[in-house]
Amino acid sequence: MIVGLALSHDASAALTDSSGRVIAAIGEERLSRRKNHRGIPTQSLAALLELVPPELEVTRLVIGSHESLPSEDARRFLADLDDQASNPRGTARQARPGWRMPSAATPMVAVEDAIRGIMSTTLANASSLPIVWQNHHLSHLGTALGVNSSAPTLLISLDGEGDGESGAVAVSDGNLMRVVGRIPAADSLGLLYSAITARYNFTPTRHEGKITGLAAYGASSAAVDILRQHVEVRAGIPFIRYPKSFKARLLPLALRRLKPSRGVILTMDDIADLAADGTANYADLAFAIQQVLEESVCEMVDYWITRTGLRDIALAGGVFSNVKLNQRLAELPATRSVTVFPNMGDGGLALGGIWSVLKSEGGLDAGPLYSDMFLAPETDQFDDLTMRAAAAQFGLDFEAVAADAIAGRIAQIIVSGGIVGWHEGAMEFGPRALGHRSILLDPRHRESVDSLNARLHRTEFMPFAPVVLRERFNDYFETGNASMQPFEYMTMTCTVRPEFHSVLQGVTHVDGTARPQIIDADVTPNYYNIVAEFGRATGIYVLVNTSFNTHEEPINGRLEDSISALMADAVDVLATPAGFLRVKAAQ
Ligand SMILES: [Fe+2]
Missing domain, CATH: 3.30.420.40 (ATPase, nucleotide binding domain)
Incomplete structure (x- = not known):
């Protein structure tokens, strides 16, 4: 097995088998709750190492970029290795001609020692594990190989x-x-x-x-x-x-x-x-x-x-x-x-480093290297007992809902104007909420979208993005000859059919485009069923999907984060596969 790390902006950790097939990957900000977390992704690394079975061993570690921090950043980096606050770097003011990579002696050895220290609690071979530093853009190119x-x-x-x-x-x-x-x-x-x-x-x-x-x-x-x-x-x-x-x-x-x-x-x-x-x-x-x-x-x-x-x-x-x-x-x-x-950003370098190194050695698995981005290990439990305990702990109401009724109930709430925070399964790897940590609402009303923007203190010039069943995509959107992969991960805009501009007010941009996500029943069955039930009730097989978090926070990671967002009034109801959590009505 191979561990991959990205250390700077959007630190992340990944675990693959020896031919690069993904086992798990986590963006550190989701756990640390620091947006664009910089530094060693300590919590993600620890969570991934727990997945390594005793009979297998980690054979090497790949860091998907050289340590290219300017010296000022490097000093800070070393001063506080595992707890870097967000500090966007690389603005044009700092990028000056004549900029050089710091000498190899600067932080690389110290960073390696720190990483070995973290790994040594779980891995017997941490002190002798080979560490490979892969070039930044070779690692980005490595991620592009994933499809x-x-x-x-x-x-x-x-x-x-x-x-x-x-x-x-x-x-x-x-x-x-x-x-x-x-x-x-x-x-x-x-x-x-x-x-x-x-x-x-x-x-x-x-x-x-x-x-x-x-x-x-x-x-x-x-x-x-x-x-x-x-x-x-x-x-x-x-x-x-x-x-x-x-x-x-x-x-x-x-x-x-x-x-x-x-x-x-x-x-x-x-x-x-x-x-x-x-x-x-x-x-x-x-x-x-x-x-x-x-x-x-x-x-x-x-x-x-x-x-x-x-x-x-x-x-x-x-x-x-x-x-x-x-x-x-x-x-x-x-x-x-x-x-x-x-x-696509630097968070992907944890996987890209591994893939580009394996590719250069001829050892990379042939074909697609991932089938979805729900790559974090699942930690939350959604059984009745756990949910009741969470409700009691945070002073919330819990309503149990049968598994076969949950999608229909959520659709009903949305049809009647409610804003639902949907939390289930493994976290997404990357910057987009793809339906496991998503706020869902009716796409037909500009007002409900405006009210959500106000609740989230969000100023955006791009409207919220729609989610649509794959087989219904062409009813509402036109892409010309674009391949569908970007629409599985919300990485491309396309044209909204003119007859739907006024219907899909909440998701259509002023230039008549939208940034849809297509979903399949076999990848995310609950999410799929929610959109399908909304479609049965309204004739429109589209919902608004936006990331479930509070203002300028990372997307929610654990259930507690979503409970905090509920209590901060980001949503009307927190929906999970086991049922609904709500803030208690005032007595
Ligand atoms: Fe980059």
Whole structure:
């Protein structure tokens, strides 16, 4: 068995068999309750090691990125190894040309010692376990292999920055994975997007999705051309035009000393400032960066498809959390299929490290490496006794409901305007709630969606996402020739059929798109039945699915987290397979 870890932004842990088949994977924030947890994923690691049976042993540990923390972060990292508060890193202000990886001696050995220390309570061979540090973007490319590790595929990774790079391109076929292009951090489209996100006080690396949603409200402005002047694609590799070498920076530095002016470009932030000056409002600026990102990545993908002849592309890295960009790529005439690894950001590196190392050794299992993302070990019990005990402990009402009646009862509550928090089974691995920790409500009323936004203190420009039965998908949505994989994990937008724009008000964006999740009865039977029962009652086989958590918190992990959310009034009722928990009515 192999353990994989991701240590920085979105720390996570994974366990696979010796050929890379997933046994379990957990994002640390779900357990630590610290959003985008940074550091060693202590709790996830401990939970996964409990799954290793005595007759089997862990043969190695793969860390899916080099320790690429700038020295300031590295010191903090070492000072408080297992308890890093969220601290989004990699904003454009910090990414400067000339940035170098810290020397290998900085924290790697200390980090290894700390990890061995944690593992030694469970593993006899912890002190001698081989540890492999895999490159950041090779690990992202590794996650892209997950959909089908042996099919001929063009793999593309794009993010803010990792190990001094912002992306890579590779060709995968059978046992081979060959990197054909690499993109320096200084030319990071992800960091440029973050530089724009940082205007108007949004948080870079966390709020990019809001900018993507806002873009639909904007229009073309001078900012589009300003960005186009600074971003180009040269032989399939993004290139951002600003002075990167010491020599090239001398003249603009001198000019700026002489007379501070917006026209002098030294960094990506200066480009963002210049673009901001060319817009009347934030929506237009969001439109501009979204437009230029889409154009650039489409040009890049077109280049590599022509160059390699591969039309099936697999994507990973934080840039591909951009659901609109992914739709554009799927719509390119040149692409045949587009897939996105569901945990596309750095949280996925725990698995990607393992997969890319095995691939390079010819030891990776052939075919799909996962069948769903419900990858955490199941810890909650949903029997009557446990639920009654939980109700007593937190002063809640519990109503037991028979297993064959639960879906129908939940549908009834939703039809009558209720907001249901649904909690069951294994936690999802990745940034999306896929129906095991989901808030469900009626998609037909804008008002109920607005009221939920108010209850969750949520400001979003993108509406909530719909969930739909797979066989009903085409009734409501149009995708052209996109493959369905992205819709299983909510990683792509598509068009809502015009006749349903007014019906599905709660989930249709101003540009007529939505970000649907398709579900199957054999993957999540309870979740499927809830949507099916709602459909039987209303004729609409769609619900709103949004992540079950309180404002800016990680998605709920254990049942206690969902109970806290109920008590914080995020939902009207907490529904589990055993029945309903509710706050007691005032006497
Ligand atoms: Fe990354």
